[in-house]
Amino acid sequence: MNLKELATRLGLSPTTVSRALNGYPEVNEATRERVIAAARRHDYHPNTRAIRLATGRAMAVGHVIPIATRHEIVNPVFADFIAGAGEVYTRNGHDMLLSIVPDEDEEATYRALKSKGNVDGVIVHAPRLDDPRIPLLHQIGLPFVVHGRATGATQAYSWLDVNNRRAFQRATEFLLDLGHARIGLINGLEFMDFAIRRRTGYLDALAARGIAPDPALMSSGEMTEIAGFRAAQAMLALPRPPTALLCSSMLSGMGARRAVESAGLVMGRDVSIIIHDDDLSYLKNGEEVPIFTATRSSVREAGRLAAEMLLGLIARPGTGPQERLLEAELIIGQSTGPALLAQRRQSPYHQGAQTSGGPL
Amino acid sequence: MNLKELATRLGLSPTTVSRALNGYPEVNEATRERVIAAARRHDYHPNTRAIRLATGRAMAVGHVIPIATRHEIVNPVFADFIAGAGEVYTRNGHDMLLSIVPDEDEEATYRALKSKGNVDGVIVHAPRLDDPRIPLLHQIGLPFVVHGRATGATQAYSWLDVNNRRAFQRATEFLLDLGHARIGLINGLEFMDFAIRRRTGYLDALAARGIAPDPALMSSGEMTEIAGFRAAQAMLALPRPPTALLCSSMLSGMGARRAVESAGLVMGRDVSIIIHDDDLSYLKNGEEVPIFTATRSSVREAGRLAAEMLLGLIARPGTGPQERLLEAELIIGQSTGPALLAQRRQSPYHQGAQTSGGPL
DNA sequence: GAATCGCCTCAAACCGCTTTGGGTATGTCA
DNA sequence: TGACATACCCAAAGCGGTTTGAGGCGATTC
Numbered sequence: 001m002n003l004k005e006l007a008t009r010l011g012l013s014p015t016t017v018s019r020a021l022n023g024y025p026e027v028n029e030a031t032r033e034r035v036i037a038a039a040r041r042h043d044y045h046p047n048t049r050a051i052r053l054a055t056g057r058a059m060a061v062g063h064v065i066p067i068a069t070r071h072e073i074v075n076p077v078f079a080d081f082i083a084g085a086g087e088v089y090t091r092n093g094h095d096m097l098l099s100i101v102p103d104e105d106e107e108a109t110y111r112a113l114k115s116k117g118n119v120d121g122v123i124v125h126a127p128r129l130d131d132p133r134i135p136l137l138h139q140i141g142l143p144f145v146v147h148g149r150a151t152g153a154t155q156a157y158s159w160l161d162v163n164n165r166r167a168f169q170r171a172t173e174f175l176l177d178l179g180h181a182r183i184g185l186i187n188g189l190e191f192m193d194f195a196i197r198r199r200t201g202y203l204d205a206l207a208a209r210g211i212a213p214d215p216a217l218m219s220s221g222e223m224t225e226i227a228g229f230r231a232a233q234a235m236l237a238l239p240r241p242p243t244a245l246l247c248s249s250m251l252s253g254m255g256a257r258r259a260v261e262s263a264g265l266v267m268g269r270d271v272s273i274i275i276h277d278d279d280l281s282y283l284k285n286g287e288e289v290p291i292f293t294a295t296r297s298s299v300r301e302a303g304r305l306a307a308e309m310l311l312g313l314i315a316r317p318g319t320g321p322q323e324r325l326l327e328a329e330l331i332i333g334q335s336t337g338p339a340l341l342a343q344r345r346q347s348p349y350h351q352g353a354q355t356s357g358g359p360l
Numbered sequence: 361m362n363l364k365e366l367a368t369r370l371g372l373s374p375t376t377v378s379r380a381l382n383g384y385p386e387v388n389e390a391t392r393e394r395v396i397a398a399a400r401r402h403d404y405h406p407n408t409r410a411i412r413l414a415t416g417r418a419m420a421v422g423h424v425i426p427i428a429t430r431h432e433i434v435n436p437v438f439a440d441f442i443a444g445a446g447e448v449y450t451r452n453g454h455d456m457l458l459s460i461v462p463d464e465d466e467e468a469t470y471r472a473l474k475s476k477g478n479v480d481g482v483i484v485h486a487p488r489l490d491d492p493r494i495p496l497l498h499q500i501g502l503p504f505v506v507h508g509r510a511t512g513a514t515q516a517y518s519w520l521d522v523n524n525r526r527a528f529q530r531a532t533e534f535l536l537d538l539g540h541a542r543i544g545l546i547n548g549l550e551f552m553d554f555a556i557r558r559r560t561g562y563l564d565a566l567a568a569r570g571i572a573p574d575p576a577l578m579s580s581g582e583m584t585e586i587a588g589f590r591a592a593q594a595m596l597a598l599p600r601p602p603t604a605l606l607c608s609s610m611l612s613g614m615g616a617r618r619a620v621e622s623a624g625l626v627m628g629r630d631v632s633i634i635i636h637d638d639d640l641s642y643l644k645n646g647e648e649v650p651i652f653t654a655t656r657s658s659v660r661e662a663g664r665l666a667a668e669m670l671l672g673l674i675a676r677p678g679t680g681p682q683e684r685l686l687e688a689e690l691i692i693g694q695s696t697g698p699a700l701l702a703q704r705r706q707s708p709y710h711q712g713a714q715t716s717g718g719p720l
Numbered sequence: 721g722a723a724t725c726g727c728c729t730c731a732a733a734c735c736g737c738t739t740t741g742g743g744t745a746t747g748t749c750a
Numbered sequence: 751t752g753a754c755a756t757a758c759c760c761a762a763a764g765c766g767g768t769t770t771g772a773g774g775c776g777a778t779t780c
Contacts, residue, residue, distance in 0.1 A: 001475075002736060013760045018738065028758060045475040049412040050736035053765050058409065067443060075642045079439035083427060086460025095478065098456045100446025115405040117766095118455060224642055225614065226651075251643075254585065254614065261621060282435045282584055283611075291586075362766060373730045378768060388728060410766035413735050477736095 001044045010038055021046070052117075060095040061085075061310060062119035064110060066103035075223075076251075077299050078125065080280050081147065084303025085123065092311055094120075107136055114142045120314045123147060123306055127159075127193050143317070145310040147302065148193050156321040158313060160306045164194045167295035167328035168201030168246065171274045174293070174330060175244045176209055179339030180272060182217060184235040184242035186228055186252050190220040198248060198276075223248050228255025236263050236271070243339050244272040250283050253292055257335070272336040276328070290333035297328040361404045370398055381406070412477075420455040421445075421670060422479035424470060426463035435583075436611075437659050438485065440640045441507065444663025445483065452671055454480075467496060474502045480674045483507060483666055487553045503677070505670040507662065508553050516681040518673060520666045524554045527655035527688035528561030528606065531634045534653070534690060535604045536569055539699030540632060542577060544595040544602035546588055546612050550580040558608060558636075583608050588615025596623050596631070603699050604632040610643050613652055617695070632696040636688070650693035657688040 007014040012035070020027045020035035027035075038044075052058055063082065082096070089096045097119055101109045110133070113119050121143035124133050130152035137144045138155055146159040175183050185202050188195040199218070206213055216238055219231040228247060235242050236259060245260075247253040253275030260271045267273055277285045277294035279301075285292050309322055367374045372395070380387045380395035387395075398404075412418060423442065442456070449456045457479055461469045470493070473479050481503035484493050490512035497504045498515055506519040535543050545562050548555035559578070566573055576598055579591040588607055595602050596619060605620075607613040613635030620631045627633055637645045637654035639661075645652050669682055 003738095004736075014737080015739080015761080016759055019759090022738085026758065031758080043471075043475065045472055047413075047736055048476040048478050049409065049418065050765090051738080052409040053407075053413045053767085054736075054738040056765070065443070065446070067447065076436055076439065079436070082458065083425070083460055086425070086458055087427065090459060090461055096458045096460070098442065098446055098458050099450060100443055100456070101450055112405060115403065116408040118408050222642075224644065226644065226646065258618070258621075261618075282582070284584065284586065286586065363768095364766075374767080375731080375769080376729055379729090382768085386728065391728080407766055410735090411768080413737085414766075414768040416735070 001042045002047065003044075006035075006038060006042060006044050009042070010035060056117075058117055058120045059093065060097050060119045061089055061307070061314075062097045062099060062113050062122040063125065064099045064101060064106060064113070064122060065125070066106045067100055076280050076283060077249075077278050080278065080300045081125075081303035081306075083281070084298075084300035085307035086303075088304050088307035088311065094311065106133070110136060110142065111140055114140045121145075121310050123310060128191050129193060129196065131193075143310065143313045145306050145313065145322075147306050149197075151193055151196065158309060158321045158323065160302060160309055160324045160326070162194070162297045162302065162326045162328050164197040164328075165201035165204070167276065167297070167330075168198040169205045170201075170330050171246055171293075171295050172202050172205035173208075175246070175272060175274065175336070175339075176205065176211075178244075178272065178336065180242075180244040181211065181339070182214070182240060182242040182244070184217040184232070184245045185219065186231045186235075186245055186247045186256060187218070187220045188223045188248040195220065195248065202246060217242055223252045225251045225255040225258075228252025229259045230255070232256035232259035233263075236260065236265075242271070244274070244336070247273060247275045250275055250277055250280065250285060250292075253335075268335045268337045272339070274336060277331070285331075286333065290331050291335060293333040293336040294331050295328040296331050297326055302326065361402045362407065363404075366395075366398060366402060366404050369402070370395060416477075418477055418480045419453065420457050420479045421449055421667070421674075422457045422459060422473050422482040423485065424459045424461060424466060424473070424482060425485070426466045427460055436640050436643060437609075437638050440638065440660045441485075441663035441666075443641070444658075444660035445667035446663075448664050448667035448671065454671065466493070470496060470502065471500055474500045481505075481670050483670060488551050489553060489556065491553075503670065503673045505666050505673065505682075507666050509557075511553055511556065518669060518681045518683065520662060520669060520684045520686070522554070522657045522662065522686045522688055524557040524688075525561035525564070527636065527657070527690075528558040529565045530561075530690050531606055531653075531655050532562050532565035533568075535606070535632060535634065535696070535699075536565065536571075538604075538632065538696065540602075540604040541571065541699070542574070542600060542602040542604070544577040544592070544605045545579065546591045546595075546605055546607045546616060547578070547580045548583045548608040555580065555608065562606060577602055583612045585611045585615040585618075588612025589619045590615070592616035592619035593623070596620065596625075602631070604634070604696070607633060607635045610635055610637055610640070610645060610652075613695075628695045628697045632699070634696060637691070645691075646693065650691050651695060653693040653696040654691050655688040656691050657686055662686065 003014050003017055007017045010017065016027055017035050020032040021039060086096050099109055124144055124146040127146050127148045127150035131150035134150055134153045134157050146157060149159050149161045172183060185199065187199055190196055203213055217235060221227040221231060228251060232245055232255065245256050247256050253273055256273055257267050260267050265271050273292060275292045275294045277296040279296055279298040285294055305324060313319065363374050363377055367377045370377065376387060377395050380392040381399060446456050459469055484504055484506040487506050487508045487510035491510035494510055494513045494517050506517060509519050509521050532543060545559065547559055550556055550559065563573055577595060581587040581591060588611060592605055592615065605616050607616050613633055616633055617627050620627050625631050633652060635652045635654045637656040639656055639658040645654055665684060673679065
């Protein structure tokens with residue numbers, strides 16, 4: 001069933017039927033209702049391909065995911081973000097196009113997406129320092145919204161980000177207030193923009209209390225369970241181990257917890273742990289009661305908001321770049337506690353390490 | 361730059377240019393080269409929207425992800441599967457369409473996808489018992505491939521699945537061979553087809569050795585860390601606790617490990633654990649050496665194969681349903697060991713439980 | 721020299737919709 | 751009664767490709 005058939009069946013012209021269905025004012029209300037009823041009855045759905053060609057719009061948004069040689073972007077966070085964005089696209093009658101491309105083809109993919117007219121805009125994921133995608137997209141004139149920010153960009157662009165610096169600053173302050181003085185940072189890879197900002201927040205909080213950062217207490221790596229385990233294990237084996245750990249993700253926090261426990265220590269008593277919780281649907285931080293104290297910000301909600309921002313830019317091309325900074329909330333779980341107790345509990349370890357381990 | 365412009369610029373008709381670029385034989389090789397060179401020089405890309413309308417093909421594959429009220433499908437496995445499938449689509453010039461829809465709209469979404477012509481076929485995720493999507497897709501005539509199988513389907517359909525029954529049977533046999541007699545099953549939700557098959561494999565292996573299954577040793581739930589922890593903890597607190605645990609995922613295995621360790625036991629010595637490992641890119645089972653003994657099957661590779669199967673069905677609509685069963689490999693890690701030792705180590709617990717815990 | 725055959729190219733129809741630019745009643749006003 | 755809105759509706763021209771059917775042209779065959 002197509003428009004022409006429906007029109008003849010109704011004894012109307014295709015024009016009128018099209019206008020009736022699309023809510024144009026120059027058609028009689030009675031006629032409109034008749035048309036809508038007939039469309040429903042015959043299960044008529046306008047052909048998307050034809051609409052797209054006729055209107056010149058793609059009615060689709062792209063997400064380009066580079067793969068392989070570089071850092072993997074197909075991660076748990078990504079899946080939840082996509083889910084949030086997808087909800088919005090669906091509600092607005094847009095398609096979501098996922099392009100999985102070898103990373104050396106990324107630039108060509110964006111160009112093709114534009115010139116072949118497959119999408120009206122794109123979301124840029126996982127921005128890095130001086131991210132080349134931003135000037136590229138500006139140049140080819142494809143509307144875009146960045147999830148995160150790209151330090152070093154020269155032109156203005158639309159973005160939506162969590163205040164990572166502030167979140168980690170607050171988390172660090174929280175630990176300092178509990179009396180912790182040696183706080184380990186188990187960060188993500190520090191060519192990622194968010195990781196840089198998190199470290200800055202951590203350092204700012206320490207500096208505000210006049211505490212000099214200890215390079216041995218700052219690690220950076222993949223945000224996996226095993227990497228978290230390794231990093232925490234290494235820090236706990238130091239002559240002066242940390243009494244608290246600040247982890248960049250749920251998974252690395254789980255690894256850190258394992259390191260703490262396998263050292264015979266108790267999380268929340270001997271060693272405090274704070275994680276960043278993206279509120280992923282299948283990696284919940286506890287149920288009613290949170291397990292980890294965490295800086296929390298729903299990445300799914302971020303997906304929704306970024307999608308809405310992008311659809312707005314597409315609908316109103318004139319508008320300038322939009323920016324939105326979300327604050328993470330600090331939620332208190334069972335993984336943090338005062339430092340005094342921790343110091344005492346840990347002292348045997350210190351002593352052991354110091355006596356047998358040479359000069360500090 | 362469009363076809364017509366390129367044609368006038370070359371002094372040829374649009375027809376010839378189109379044929380030259382699409383490799384039709386009726387155009388002179390010299391002409392073809394001239395056309396291709398010009399296309400490249402002017403950075404000409406045919407408009408996808410026009411191609412789709414003209415050819416009647418969507419050049420796109422859909423993945424419909426129901427969301428919200430029912431069991432969440434936006435899980436780690438899904439992301440990796442999508443990545444694998446996406447690689448194949450990209451290589452074959454197809455787009456991947458992700459539809460995130462409220463689950464009550466799922467049927468309508470499939471119908472719309474077909475009648476609006478957005479896709480040439482779909483992949484069906486996470487099949488359940490008597491899955492209604494299979495008759496639906498047959499009825500509306502949209503080519504599809506199921507990732508997994510749907511027990512109870514009356515018509516034949518194309519699918520690609522891991523031999524879950526066989527995998528869990530082998531894993532159970534492996535544990536039995538190590539001398540374990542009380543093996544706990546920490547399964548996924550058992551309205552999911554794969555979970556049913558895994559339980560069957562587990563039960564088959566027990567039955568083959570004449571071991572009666574103990575309902576207290578069989579749990580079913582979400583495959584999260586915390587659910588795994590809870591299930592394992594409950595089993596370890598039984599009067600006659602298991603000496604081995606069979607977990608349905610990496611995450612629940614991690615939870616089980618935590619339960620084992622927080623009971624003061626050592627994984628691989630006191631309690632053996634086997635997991636199913638989907639070989640996810642960001643949830644690796646160790647690095648060179650696997651941590652967990654596991655039944656392994658790459659879900660990403662499954663995504664690739666399913667996508668290829670679907671593209672095949674789309675290209676050759678005549679061909680009947682295709683089926684492909686992948687075998688999981690059993691990889692030996694550090695989480696399993698002989699049961700004799702475990703029995704001995706655990707005996708104090710048994711005794712304690714038995715003396716203080718009533719009959720049995 | 722005419723007929724035949726390949727090879728190459730083209731004009732035009734078509735895919736299914738939107739949208740422009742009228743056209744035709746009907747009603748209103750002077 | 752004629753002029754002029756107003757309200758509806760339509761024919762036709764796009765959108766940018768593919769594809770059908772036909773024709774031009776030089777070489778070959780009889």
